[in-house]
Amino acid sequence: DAGVTQSPTHLIKTRGQQVTLRCSPKSGHDTVSWYQQALGQGPQFIFQYYEEEERQRGNFPDRFSGHQFPNYSSELNVNALLLGDSALYLCASSFPDYQETQYFGPGTRLLVL
Amino acid sequence: RKEVEQDPGPFNVPEGATVAFNCTYSNSASQSFFWYRQDCRKEPKLLMSVYSSGNEDGRFTAQLNRASQYISLLIRDSKLSDSATYLCVVTPSGGYQKVTFGTGTKLQVIP
Numbered sequence: 001d002a003g004v005t006q007s008p009t010h011l012i013k014t015r016g017q018q019v020t021l022r023c024s025p026k027s028g029h030d031t032v033s034w035y036q037q038a039l040g041q042g043p044q045f046i047f048q049y050y051e052e053e054e055r056q057r058g059n060f061p062d063r064f065s066g067h068q069f070p071n072y073s074s075e076l077n078v079n080a081l082l083l084g085d086s087a088l089y090l091c092a093s094s095f096p097d098y099q100e101t102q103y104f105g106p107g108t109r110l111l112v113l
Numbered sequence: 114r115k116e117v118e119q120d121p122g123p124f125n126v127p128e129g130a131t132v133a134f135n136c137t138y139s140n141s142a143s144q145s146f147f148w149y150r151q152d153c154r155k156e157p158k159l160l161m162s163v164y165s166s167g168n169e170d171g172r173f174t175a176q177l178n179r180a181s182q183y184i185s186l187l188i189r190d191s192k193l194s195d196s197a198t199y200l201c202v203v204t205p206s207g208g209y210q211k212v213t214f215g216t217g218t219k220l221q222v223i224p
Contacts, residue, residue: 033212040121042200042214043157056211090156102212104156 002027004093004105012111013081021076021108025093032074033102034066035090043090049074078110086112114139117203119215127223130191134218136201137183146177146184147202151217157200160186191222 005024013019025032031050035043045058049068068074072093078085088109092102119136126132138146146163161168163175163184174187184203188195201215 035214040216042117042119042216045211045213048211058211101159104158106156 004091004103006089006091006105006108008108009106010109010111012113014113015081015083017081017112018077018079019081019110021078021089021091021110022073023076023091023093023105024073025091026103029093029095029103030072031094032068032072033092033094034074034076035092036060036085037088037090037107039087046076081112083112086110116140116213117201117215119201119218121216121218123219123221125221125223126191128191128193130222131187131189132191132220133185133187134199134201134220135183135185136203136215136218137181138201138203138213139182140203140205141179141182143182143203143205145204146175147204148173148175148184148186149200149202149214151198151200153197157214160199188220191220193222193224196220196222 004026007022033048034046037043046060047054048056052068063079065077088107090107091105094102117138124132148160149157150160151157161170161175163177165177167176172189176185198217198219200217203213
């Protein structure tokens with residue numbers, strides 16, 4: 001049973017560029033949440049997708065957007081990258097009624113230069 | 114005040130010691146509470162849920178104090194493998210649950 005997978009594992013971008021991160025949820029899960037984890041901090045909730053719609057959003061600017069596909073996989077897009085966007089981006093999947101039991105992927109490490 | 118606060122540590126304890134972490138939360142309507150463990154450069158993994166009556170899983174005991182709005186994690190007989198960052202997680206009531214993580218408490222168990 002495959003767990004949550006994310007790609008790429010590492011990424012280096014420059015300021016102003018755009019990036020797309022990808023996530024495939026654990027088998028059977030249809031809810032995907034994205035988090036940003038800066039060094040030394042806890043994960044910060046970006047948004048959550050269910051049934052291909054964003055249904056909850058944290059305190060992140062509109063530069064952060066996402067998408068969920070019919071197969072429940074998801075993308076996180078970040079436009080106009082800033083140095084402060086450098087972080088570990090985590091994807092977590094769950095069942096819709098048991099969101100607390102989230103399974104995390106290994107994350108994508110993004111470095112913005 | 115942050116929604117969820119934890120002492121960042123690090124807590125340096127010898128093997129076999131007992132160590133306890135606290136986590137305070139600001140939203141009195143919070144309904145679900147959890148402890149996650151995160152190893153260095155790895156993803157968080159669920160350690161245990163925290164119930165009102167308290168719960169135990171081997172050497173780990175979690176408790177919830179709603180009146181004072183904090184949860185705790187007790188680790189007995191610490192092992193070297195317990196070295197990690199422990200993240201407190203709080204979710205509100207309602208259908209859509211926005212999960213809030215604390216900043217984590219780093220534990221280093223020393224031989």
